[in-house]
Amino acid sequence: MSPRALLLLALLLRTAAPRGPRPPPLSGEPQGHTRGATIHISQVTALRLLALSPGSHSLVYLFMGDSEMNLGLPLFEALAYVDDQLFVSYNHESRRVEPRAPWVLGKTSSQLWLQLSQSLKGWDNMFTVDFWTIMDNHNHSKEFHTLQVILGCEVQEDNSTRGFWKYGYDGQDYLEFRPETLDWKAAEPMAWATKKEWEVHSIRARQNKAYLERDCPQQLQQLLELGRGALDLQVPPSVKVTRQVGSAVTVLRCQALHFYPQNITMRWLKDGQPLEARKVEAKAVLPNGDGTYQGWTVLAVQPWEEQRYTCRVKHSGLDQPLMAAWSKESSLSRTLVIGVVSGVIVCILVLSVGIAFQILKRKQAARKTQLETQRGRLAQSTMCRTVGPSKQQPPKELFSSLPHFLRFSKSFLREYL
Missing domain, CATH: 3.30.500.10 (MHC class I-like antigen recognition-like)
Structure with missing residues (x-):
């Protein structure tokens, strides 16, 4: 220790x-x-x-x-x-x-x-x-x-x-x-x-x-x-190797994900031979929120030597050690997947914004129509008070000018008097 x-x-x-x-x-x-x-x-x-x-x-x-x-x-x-x-x-x-x-x-x-x-x-x-x-x-x-x-x-x-x-x-x-x-x-x-x-x-x-x-x-x-059943649970890890290119060296990162129990061995091999522990940059095992664990180990290598290194993982949930290495094909596939997923997300966002805009526009139009209808009804109720059956509807321009008002008055008197 x-x-x-x-x-x-x-x-x-x-x-x-x-x-x-x-x-x-x-x-x-x-x-x-x-x-x-x-x-x-x-x-x-x-x-x-x-x-x-x-x-x-x-x-x-x-x-x-x-x-x-x-x-x-x-x-x-x-x-x-x-x-x-x-x-x-x-x-x-x-x-x-x-x-x-x-x-x-x-x-x-x-x-x-x-x-x-x-x-x-x-x-x-x-x-x-x-x-x-x-x-x-x-x-x-x-x-x-x-x-x-x-x-x-x-x-x-x-x-x-x-x-x-x-x-x-x-x-x-x-x-x-x-x-x-x-x-x-x-x-x-x-x-x-x-x-x-x-x-x-x-x-x-x-x-x-x-x-x-x-x-x-x-x-x-x-x-x-x-504790049989609770303590002998075995969940094998999934393993992947990623690469980060720097100005002087390339960093390889080996990740073991979602495994249980926590005891795990992760080791780097170069051309099939184990590397000394002092050459490994860092490693750790951390808990996930679901009761499983994740582990990682990092190694700095020369930019042109990535494919000479392999990550070997041993875990009680595995029948045999799991080997993983970085490759251009897997990196290209991940990049393609990320691009496709990003494109789908952008399309969904654009579509969602368009739908939201159309819904908002329709609501505004319906609200405008309803407001105009209410104003019209209010104007009619204010302009005229009906006292019996009428054969002639009052003109819409009732109080727009004085001559209109006088003509309407004469017509009304002849009809009922």
Whole structure:
């Protein structure tokens, strides 16, 4: 694990993670007395830093605590994941294990749930003791400090297992347990005092080894059985390679889209041979909004060498690795499709504007006709008041001039008098 990555692992979101995050930086975060709770990452990124193998399953516990209770942050908080799914949470204040996944609900009376509760309560006490031990060894008593722990195991496709148990203090990698030698690896000189103190008690090392190599894999198998159907879903990725031409180099981008679970391997080949990881510009795996994932990896190449490179993708949803490469034909097809789609969209817009204009024009004409009709009726009712049957209709120019009015009056008198 890279330096400072442990801080990122533990300072994950306490609520649901946002669905379109960009990869967080692995360096440059504040150190020492920083307010760790202001830095958040998703559990997806935290689990990705463990570099889990495609087709494997993992059980991961993330612990975090701080030294100042008056900040409103818990002294100890734990989140547990099977693969990338959060299924349990716990904190020091409530001392209760809370189910966080649908496939766990209704199982809280089982023996497995009782074991989880006992383990988390025991780790709560151990975490508190370890925190004060580390602070005492650093002569830290009043300042704000944080402690982060990640522990768990991975069961790979061949049933081999791998355990991990790592501590981070104030944003830096601190100690890592090595089960093969029953000792602790110090990541910095300041951790040596704690390393020596913990290695005096060999019973703790043996208990850690037993959990990582025996208890954790057994617990993971029980959880996988409990979550059957929800945890064994396999969605294979679709893969494409695109090109961006620059002034000096060409950038090839390999994308794997809409896959589950998140564990995936994407690697560039040149003339069929794998490239060294240091030659790859960047890569990331991010969540989609529908529960699946997307991954990408970028490579800078010479402008005339694009077709010598191939992207190889391995995923548990694939029967065999998927190979993808950039080609002029596929690029031309995509350009043609984009052009056709753009033309159709423009035609639809023009047609929509024309229809809207005609509808508006007709409405205006109908409104004008209706207004003129209303004005005519109002003029008639104002010009004449009918008192009986009439053989002669009053002329429209009734009051347009005085002679017209006089002629109408004489005619009216002869008719009725």
